[in-house]
Amino acid sequence: MTIKAGTIRKGMYILFKDIPHFITKTDFMSPGKGSAFMRVKMKNIQTGNTQEFTYKSTESIEQVEVESQKMQFLYKDGENAVFMNPQTYEQAEVSLKLIGERAALLTPEVEIYVMLFEDKPVDVNFPPNLSLKVEYAEEAVAGNTMGTARKMVKLESGFEVAAPIFVKEGDYLVIDTETMTYKSRDNK
């Protein structure tokens, strides 16, 4: 679909030099007489590289339709993560580079959204929170269970996160997938 560059918003996918890019940031600019510009920061969905470009706001650009499918994580295979659509059993491989540091939160059967462009996976969307089991935590030292003291604990996915002193092995922790930090204990 053709749109005006002035209407580009964060979260859209557009074609830049014939390659789909994901918009991560937009800044409106009006440096001169009469004309307005849109500076966008975008991620090349094939390489994961980011770049900036400033469009005239009246320029025509191609917005690309990206399909979003709910999929289950199966396993990591070299440079890729393998996902499966639980309805169709179709599998998809997504480059770990594209997933970025959040790949450290993946555990089997975790469900996330895989974004597909022309049937090829190009990105993943995590739910805002994920609940992960604590695989290893040092025993709390008696008398230091209050206040803001923190310790590093290892989660089932292998990811280490700073958590309050009272957290024990076997606890489930809610992790904020945006900031990759401890949010609360999950009392499930």
Added chain:
Amino acid sequence: MKNWKKLRKNKELLKPFLVREKVVDAIREYFKKEGFHEVDTPLLVQSPGTEPYLEVFESELVTPGFKNKKSYLLTSPELSMKKLLSSGMGSIFTICKSFRNAEGLSSFHNPEFSILEWYHVDADYTDVMNDCENLFLYILNKLELNKDENNKLEYQGVVYDLSTPWERISVSEAFLKYANIKQDEMLDRIKLLEIAKQKGYQVSDQTTWEEAYNQILLNEIEPHLGKDKPTILYDYPASQAALSKKKKADPRFAERFEFFIGGIELGNAFSELTDADEQETRMVEDLKYRKELGKVEYKIDNDFIEALRFGMPKTGGIAVGVDRLVMLFSNSASIKDTLLFPIEDVFDY
């Protein structure tokens, strides 16, 4: 979540606001020490600036016994400041709110923002360049960010050297150095559009010289400016400088500069135009252009033109975004982190 709620939760977030207070104090101290008078100018006016690309907020002034008057929130205090220059007050500065409508949301824009303007009499834009350098070092020291006395400022993970002199490069030099475009190619619409097309920019019959010039400036030049130390970009094509004096040696250019740190544009300065006739002509053209663009229409500020006719001293002047200055000195990524009430906290979005 609104800022006042965030602040209740996390006192750490208060830091940029405390920096704002200190930056504003430092600015006042600096200019008073330099012999400038601080002045107060109206925010509600009958005739705001005529810049065609700026959109205004409209209101109505109601006075019992008189006809209602259309009124506008100013886009910059420039016209009032220049009337005071004609009054013979000498060098002056102000820190006030300014308002620009329809600019969209971004990390660098808020419709209501704080502006610092100063006017240095018996001076030109090169004196204002020196003022900028000295002011920034003064703020750095006042904020106790210069304990090592090496004039370094860290912003978003990059260290900038604020020592004088800053890098100074003309627009023509920058086009050649960063975009490989020669001066005569830059100034000529047909040549510039041809080059823009070759570089892969979208060019049509409607594309103006100004659009191509700015798109190249924004994409290929600005990202290089203010990399390790601030950069002053000076001598703009004359059409890009509505209120500035043309260069005597080459009237195709005007005595205007902008300065940048880390790709952020922080201020815009001129050797101020003092010729009343030329100013009036340019403003009439601007208003005509505003009409073509469908922008809000208003009358020219005749009081300002009259002030110029009485005579304004030779002056260098500048407008600096105070919020952006606070972003820089508080190491904040977004203007929203420096405003207690960003627009999203005031209106429902």
